Amino acid sequence: MEKDGGKPKTYVSTFRLALKPQARSFCVEEQREDATKRTFMGNNKLGVSSATDSRRTPVQALEAPHFKQPLRDCAVCEGRDASFQGAIAGSRPLSVSWLHNGKRVHSSNTSFQNGVASLTLSQCSHGDGGTYTCVAENTAGKRSSSAVLHITTTKEIPRTSNQLHSEVTFKVGSPKNTELSSASKERSVHREEEVKVPTANRDTNPQTKVSSKGPPVEFVDPPEQVEVRVGEQARLHCEFRSSSVPVACCWIYKKNKVVVGGPRMSVRSSETQSDVEISQACPEDTGSYTVVVRNVKGSAQHTVSLGVIDRPDPPASQPVIAQLSTESLVLSWTGPSYDGGTAVLGYKVEVRQEGQDEPESWTEATSRCKNTSYHVLSGLEPHGQYRFRVRAYNSAGVSEPSQESECVKMATKEEKKKEESESYVTVTIDTNHKAKDFYNVHEKLGVGKFGQVFRMSHKDTGQVVAGKFYRARTAKERTAARKEISLMNSLHHPKLAQCLAAYETRAEMVMVMEYIAGGELFARIVDDNFEHTEPTSARYMQQILEGMQYVHKQNIVHLDLKPENIVCVDTTGTRIKIIDFGLASELEEGKPLLVMHGTPEFVAPEVINYEPVGLETDMWSLGVICFILLSGESPFQGNNDAETLAHVTAAQFEFDEESFEDISDEAKGFISSLLKRDQRCRLSCAEALAHPWMVSFTPLNRRPTKSLNKGKMKRFLAKRKWKKTGKAVLALQRMANLSNRPDSPGSSSEEPGWSQEAEEAIQSLDKQLQSEPRFQRTLRDATLPKGATARLTCLVNGYPQPEVKWLQNDEPVSGSVGVTVEQHEDGLCSLVLADLEPSDSGVYVCRASNKLGEAMCSAKLKVEM
Structure with missing residues (x-):
């Protein structure tokens, strides 16, 4: 700052890239300015205070930083030095920092003096290429300026320490080399052979070099998943490195809808990053967001998963009471219909004594129940009357309470419940009544391929049951329903769930089953208060085998054994039952049974290969269940169903050392005896019950045991949550497996393709980049001595990449020894003339054209004797 008439005046001088003398190249000349720009800007009054201004407060008079001279793009040869400079004005103090491709530059080769910020780069390599940003900041604001550094490789024209720097770079020839010697010609011919590349101008036939290095777009540590709570702002931020500019970006939601700005959503993109910001995020915003970034060299994409979480909905049903005694009972309920976008972590059970209607009369029976059932063991009195309700909770909060249970009166000691012996009913389908004539239908318990399951209660006795409502619109569906009831x-x-009644009318078919309140076995095992050891696992397998042994004695095969179909009788004991015989079939001698249904992880190889199934088919599934029970991992699980099925058909599995560290060799042998590729080699139920692993855990053979890790089992259940339905027909899976093979015609990736809207948006990126040729740097006049080497250099942008032609005095440059054309993908074009002669003097024109237009620039070259 200098004073002029008492007023401050800012002078901003021009500048150029400071390159070492031996490292200067054509790019430096871009920084030269006209003579008028070399003078001081004496009339530029920055921060001037008038009489009116003097009355302002100091804060009001502050001036935000701004770039009087922004950074400029440049290109240097590999191994050379380069620097960026920018002139900055604004109120002091000013702080200046530098970024390279969005990351902070930590270098001692930076300075900020007299309003000029500088960054020097020594011996540049290709890794130094990219976007450099200078950020200036003061208390009034922040501004930045960016430029791109291009690193080129030029081998055609070797440089010497005598190299000079001018509008055109050249090599001074030897004093003796006033004429082109035969040796020089040989070197020129040899040089041409080294760099033979198809030229952009086939008419002129000079040699052309085009460079292409690295991926077109590379993402820098992009996020994989973003999670926010409802009502908060969500920001999806992706930084990237682009090998060229400009770039065009778009975001696609769920590969279907193009993300555009709106009242709650904004999209911002630059040459180094792209963002989607969503204010007041709601559950509907949950899903995958894919950013597609394109430049003239290619494109790249990255997908970010956005989760918008909220506290869960209340449990879908009121608590149901079972196993009532004098001072305890068992509650069961159905989980929330919506988990809030993140896993339900547990439930809070609340109780209120009847007759107390004040809000504070509700007290917590437990706040850490992990399942949808709970055994209330304390706080209840004989003759007492109580109501219960349940709240679900996740990482975002606690739900509203469920509906209250019906009022329950505790039993007296005289009314102590007797142990009921198992009683069985042979069911005859009632075709004169509806199920609703005898039962009240409550909340939905589940949905399957067959139809839906509801909790029901008998209108007279209050007995709680499960009603399986079949989808029976066709004769085939009705036949399948009758078949299950008959089985x-x-x-x-x-050990098997029992059928209690069945009803068939023209409108519906319903099978009434016993209500089993204990929940799925695997979900029960992961409860923190539940024992999980190898002996307990053996006892569970023993019960399953006992139940399946009875089934197989009836010559019936289940064909859908999986963790979801093994349930606990109650919440405290270890008794289990097998459920869901919807896919079961009776085997008939001399009539092979072939099926096309099952669950990929648990189905046997013969099902996938569409070979006859038998009782041994269930034994394979039991081997998979046992493997998971002991390790928490699935033996055949692949990255997709096709891969899983391939593992099953090959019977490929292994006992992971970490997962089976505490498991006995007998257990591994038991599993291996079931997971045999050949059906005939698998153990039967009777043989499995007599296996040494089963015998080793009888009450007479107790031995120290270690609790098994439940972490992997929890992760397994979390994955199963999203995969329980929808993939029952394995015929389709086999076809998908075939179509995904590399040698299959029309094979494609597992992921669905883009929608038409998304495809059009992605294709439009290419159109956004298209532009007619434009010279960013033009040719410069030059005067050189005879025998020197001249390099006429310009920088042209345009897309599609312009075709470049060189003219001398309006005639195409003739192809001759010592003439080389260089054209780089970044738009840098050079005409190299070796061993100059006076006849090389004249006006040289570079003409660039593409389908959108044409541009030209010219310069005079004078060759002196």
Whole structure:
């Protein structure tokens, strides 16, 4: 700052890239300014205070930083030095920092003096290429300026320490080399052979070099998942490195809808990053967001998963009471219909004594229940009357309470419940009544391929049951329903769920099943208060085998054994039952049974190969269940169903050392005896029950045991939550497996393709980049001595990449020894003339054209004797 008439005046001088003398190249000349720009800007009154201004407060008089001279793009040869400079004005103090491709530059080769910020780069390599940003900041604001550094490789024209720097770079020839010697010609011919590349101008036939290095777009540590709570702002931020500019970006929601700005959503993109910001995020915003970034060299994409979480909905049903005694009872309920976008972590059970209607009369029976059932063991009195309600909670909060349970009166000691012996009913389908004539239908418990399951209660006795409502619109569906009801009449065993009644009308078919309140076995095991050891696992397998042994004695095969179909009788004991015989079939001698249904992880190889199934098919599934029970991992699980099925058909599995560290060799042998590729080699139920692993855990052979890690089991259940339905027909899976093979015609990736809207948006990126040729740097006049080497250099942008032609005095540059054309993908074009002669003097024109237009620039070259 200098004073002029008592007023401050800012002088901003021009500047140029400070390159070492031996490292200067054509790019420096871009920084030269006209003579008028070399003078001081004496009339530029920055921060001037008038009489009116003097009355302002100091804060009001502050001036935000701004770039009087922004950074400029440049290109240097690999191994050379380069620097960026920018002139900055604004109120002091000013702080200046530098970024390279969005990351902070920590270098001692930076300075900020007399309003000029500088960054020097020594011996540049290709890793130094990219976008450099200078950020200036003071208390009034922040501004930045960016430029791109191009690193080139030029081998055609070797440089010497005598190299000079001018509008055109050249090499001074030897004093003796006033004429082109035969040796020089040989070197020129040899040089041409080294760099033979198809030229952009086939008419002139000079040699052309085009460079292409690295990926077109590379993402820098992009996020994989973003999670926010409802009502908060969500920001999806992706930084990237682009090998060229300009770039065009778009965001696609769920590969279907183009993300555009709106009242709650904004999209911002630059040459180094792209963002989507969503204010007041709601659950509907949850999903995958894919950013597609394109430049003239290619494109790249990255997908970010956005989760908008909220506290869960209340449990879908009121608590149901079972196992009532004098001072305890068992509650069961259905989980929330919506978990809030993140896993339900547990439930809070609340109780209120009847007759106390004040809000504070509700007290917590437990705040850490992990399942949808709970055994209330304390706080209840004989003759007492109580109501219960339940709240679900996740990482975002606690739900509203469920509906209250019906009022329950505790039993007296005289009314102590007797142990009921198992009693079985042979069911005859009632075609004269509806299920609703005898039962009240409550909340939905589940949905399957067959139809829906509801909790029901008998209108007279209050008995709680489960009603399986079949989808029976066609004769085929009705036949399948009758088949299951008929099979259930053959399956009367304590380890099997029982059918209690059945109703068929023109409108519906319903099978009434016993209500089993304990929940799925695997979900029960992961409860923190529940024991999980190898012996307990053996006892569970023993019960399953006992139940399946009875089923197999009836010559019935289940065909859908999986963790969801093994449930606990109650919440405190270890008794289990097998449920869901919807896919079961009776085997007939001499009539092979072939099926096309099952669950990929648990189905046997013969099902996938569409070979006859038998009782051994269930034994394979039991081997998979046992493997998961002991390790928490699935033996055949692949990255997709096709991969899983491939593992199953090959019977490929292994006992992971970490997962089976505490498991006995007998257990591994038991599993291996079931997971045999050949059906004939698998153990039967009777043989499995007599296996040494089963015998080793009888009450007479107790031995120290270690609790098994439940972490992997929890992760397994979390994955199963999203994969329980929808993939029952394996015929389709086999076809998908075939179509995904590399040698299959029309094979494609597992992910669905883009929608038409998304495809059009992605294709439009290319159109956004298209532009007619434009010279960013033009040719400069030059005067050189005879025998020197001249390099006429310009920088042209345009997309599609312009075709470049060189003219001398309006005639195409003739192809001759010592003439080389260089054209780089970044738009840098050079005409190199070796061993100059006076005839090389004249006006040189570079003409660039593409389908959108044409541009030209010219310069005079004078060759002196």
